[in-house]
Amino acid sequence: MTLVNRVFGITALLNERKKKGLFRECQICARVPGPDGGHGHGSRELRTASGTFLNFASNDYLGLTDHPEILEALREGIAEYGAGTGSSPLVTGLTPAHEELSERLRDITGKEAVLLFSTGFAANQALIKAFMALKAGICLDRLAHASMQDLAFYSRNLFRFRHNDTDHLERHLIAGNSPGIIVTEGVFSMDGDLAPLKRLQELREKFRTPLILDDAHGFGVHGPRGHGTPALVCGSFENTDIYMGTLSKAVGLSGAFIAGEREFLSFMTNTSREYIYSTMAPAFLARGALKSLNIIEGSEGEERRGHLATLIRRFRANMAELLPEYCPESETAIQPVIIGNTENLARVAAELRREGIIAGAIRPPTVPEGTARLRITLTAAHREQDTDFLAEKLSGIVRMIRNKTSANTENTA
Ligand SMILES: Cc1ncc(COP(=O)(O)O)c(C=O)c1O
Incomplete structure (x- = not known):
């Protein structure tokens, strides 16, 4: 047994997870070329060691991950800037490609400033930390993403309101718990439902409590020209x-951005360790993202969103x-099928x-106990x-497993 394992008892911890059906491991997935052998087929299928599968587990909602024009822009970006940026954005990591991308995202959101991050996870952590540094009371939807929950738990002033329950949130705000922020998601990643944005904006106004939105699953997919959930629900980001x-x-690429007030983002630039002490994402990714935004905002994006709808x-x-009875309300590309316990979920997935x-x-713990689920994602x-094949199978x-489970229960009763 190796030293770390011996000292910390890792095998026992992992065995515990295995016993509960909660053990996780990665599988290696290869891209499957389209019938013509070429690109442009998105993430429809993937290949693992055990075969080729129809892929309903990807967040590549518009099928852009291998779009030929984006691949070409990435190649051009590499030719222009090389592979890595070699440094943090505050040292020498920012390029004209990053600046162009930031400007484009400023235009789309109508915000004063934009900060780019290597991942959405890092962006969210930096965001929550910045508000904690400002001693903000954090009002967070209970089902918001782990990247926000994790840090918010360290806050002395955290209020987790029941999922999408604006009355619960309002009661907290009425009790005078300002100044704070309201933090939620545009599209909830495990349920596919939308935040009640209009009502949250009323509370924002009434209690002068800024609204922070993680729209990881809405940007590009929702609203006119794919501008995101605020554009869909409220007509703007105002x-x-x-x-x-x-x-x-x-x-279809990698990375994230935060758009907002110039002063606040300057505060983040000065204090966010995720921004200051991390190498900037490659410039070629910024080139690829600009091309992808062209597609998303144009007629092809419209067509792809139409097909997805x-x-x-x-x-x-x-x-x-x-x-x-297994499918809660969701009008988005995220379609949960609630199976309940982890054993039955494992059977259904197998x-x-x-x-x-x-x-x-x-x-x-990704979803609440008793709500183990298939998270089906549809893409363009x-x-x-x-999708017909998926629904039928x-x-x-699910019916077969339900019948077996109830037969077993009867036999043991
Ligand atoms: C709601 C939400 N926010 C943030 C993230 C993190 O984004 P990224 O995958 O770019 O790190 C995810 C990832 O799935 C997410 O679902």
Whole structure:
């Protein structure tokens, strides 16, 4: 046994997780070229050591991860800037490509300033830390992403309101717990539902409490020209004070940005350790992101969003007929199917794999106990027959497992 394991008892900890069905490990997934062998097929399929699967587990909502024009922009970016930036943004890590991308994101959001980050996770951590440094009371939706929950837990002034429950939040604000911030997600990553943005903006106004929005799953997908959930729900970003968007999901690349007030972002530039002490993301990624934004904002983006909307409607209609009691309301590309316990979830996921389908199997603590689920993500790279196939196989498998479970319960009663 190696030293770390011996000293800290890692094997026992892992065995405990295995016993509870909570053990996690990565699988290696290769891209599958399209029928013509070329690019432009997004993440529709993937290949692992055990075969080729229809992929319903990717956040590549618009199917842009291997778009030929984006790949070409990345190549041009490498030719122009080389591979890495070699330094933090405050040293020599920022290039004209980063600046152009920031300007573009400023235009899209209508905000005064933008900061780029290597990941959405780092951006959120930096954001929450900055407000903690400002001694803000943090009002956080209970189902907001781990990147925000993790740090907020260290705050002495944290209020986690019930998911999307604005009355719960308002009661807290009425009790005079300002100055604070309201933090939520545009599209909830595990449930696919939207934040009640209009109502949150009313509370923002009434209690002068800035609204911070993580729109990782809305940017590029929602609203006119893919500008995001505030554009969809409110027509603009005006009453969303700080907006975090990722470049890793619909944009098809990697990285993130925070858009907001110039002074606040200057404060972050001066104090955020995630920004100051981390090498800037490569300039070629900024070139790729600019190309991706061209596509997202243009007619091709419109078409891709239109196709995705058709798939969502079709999948939901199928599921409403085949398996209504398992599918909560979600009109977005994230379609949860709540299985309940982790053992049954593992069975459903394994049976789906046998049918050539991969979907995210999400277990506690990522989601609340008793709500283990398949997190199905639809993307513009899918075809109608893919989602029909998924609905048919999924409903058959869930029913089969339900019948077996109730037969076992009867036998043991
Ligand atoms: C809501 C939300 N915010 C932030 C992140 C982190 O973004 P990234 O994957 O770019 O680190 C995720 C990742 O899945 C997410 O779902």
